[in-house]
Amino acid sequence: MANTVRKINADFLGAYLDGWADLIEGMGSKVDLVKNGFLTHLTSRHMPDVKIENAEINNDLLSKNFRTYSITTISPGVTTITYIAKHGSDLFASWRSFIRPTINWKLMEKYAYIAVILGMIYSLLLSILDQIRIVSMVFSYVKSNNAFINAFVAWILYGLGIFLIELLILTIYRNIRKNISVNMGCSVPILIIIALGIALFFNTGKILFPAVKTIFTMTSTPFFTGIFMLIQGIGAAFSVFTGIIILTMPVGFVTKRNLFAFILNEPGIFDVEDILGMNLSVHKSLLRALDEAGIKSSTLRTKQDFKSGHHNEKV
Numbered sequence: 001m002a003n004t005v006r007k008i009n010a011d012f013l014g015a016y017l018d019g020w021a022d023l024i025e026g027m028g029s030k031v032d033l034v035k036n037g038f039l040t041h042l043t044s045r046h047m048p049d050v051k052i053e054n055a056e057i058n059n060d061l062l063s064k065n066f067r068t069y070s071i072t073t074i075s076p077g078v079t080t081i082t083y084i085a086k087h088g089s090d091l092f093a094s095w096r097s098f099i100r101p102t103i104n105w106k107l108m109e110k111y112a113y114i115a116v117i118l119g120m121i122y123s124l125l126l127s128i129l130d131q132i133r134i135v136s137m138v139f140s141y142v143k144s145n146n147a148f149i150n151a152f153v154a155w156i157l158y159g160l161g162i163f164l165i166e167l168l169i170l171t172i173y174r175n176i177r178k179n180i181s182v183n184m185g186c187s188v189p190i191l192i193i194i195a196l197g198i199a200l201f202f203n204t205g206k207i208l209f210p211a212v213k214t215i216f217t218m219t220s221t222p223f224f225t226g227i228f229m230l231i232q233g234i235g236a237a238f239s240v241f242t243g244i245i246i247l248t249m250p251v252g253f254v255t256k257r258n259l260f261a262f263i264l265n266e267p268g269i270f271d272v273e274d275i276l277g278m279n280l281s282v283h284k285s286l287l288r289a290l291d292e293a294g295i296k297s298s299t300l301r302t303k304q305d306f307k308s309g310h311h312n313e314k315v
Contacts, residue, residue, distance in 0.1 A: 026089055048274075050274075080098075120237075
């Protein structure tokens with residue numbers, strides 16, 4: 001059991017689940033003996049997945065009055081508090097169990113994965129539609145601009161003519177200087193680039209440069225456009241996540257009679273057994289401690305039913 005004592009507000013314990021209490025007359029002097037015996041028996045049981053500690057609990061956030069309890073906690077969100085104290089000349093002993101709603105993070109993670117994937121698909125579709133729109137704009141611009149088409153054709157023809165002249169000059173030069181080896185395969189791409197570059201200095205360049213600038217402006221995607229699409233994708237993912245959460249409510253109500261069955265942790269059959277096991281351990285440890293202090297269990301209030309937190313089941 002942890003040596004540190006933490007402070008807990010009673011409002012955060014959750015909804016009341018189960019409990020037991022009794023007042024043993026004339027046994028107030030044995031409170032320390034019962035406390036020590038209870039903790040000894042409780043810790044010696046080595047309950048799996050159960051945390052045992054002392055805690056100071058107050059009634060509300062503004063209250064400065066605390067009482068010390070022994071508490072045991074187990075998933076999902078079940079806390080059992082045990083209070084053993086002197087009540088005048090009598091001894092008061094009780095334990096109460098609370099269950100607090102906890103988010104089912106495993107389901108939330110799956111919902112988030114689905115939402116992110118759908119958000120990415122949405123963002124990708126937006127990007128594709130935007131690219132289609134840009135390509136359509138470029139085609140419309142080129143189709144409607146006869147001067148650009150004529151200049152482009154002229155540029156290619158000028159470039160071809162200059163390329164042929166380059167080849168002729170290179171062939172003549174190689175025949176004159178026979179001792180120079182020229183790799184025509186490597187030279188052709190360079191000659192084409194040079195020819196097209198020279199062709200731009202004709203009148204075609206005056207038409208092509210402004211048109212190319214316009215097309216570049218149309219096709220270039222500004223930085224903020226990408227950021228905007230990313231934000232849209234994140235927004236879509238958040239909307240899908242919210243939609244999934246909303247849809248789980250009627251599904252949970254129809255299948256399990258619980259609106260939050262697929263949002264919050266609901267005790268399953270294994271959890272029910274663990275909760276009952278913990279509370280039975282607390283109850284029997286307290287009875288044994290009282291018995292060892294000279295208080296016979298036959299004189300105490302009998303507890304018949306134990307609640308598990310699963311659809312008000314009783315055992």
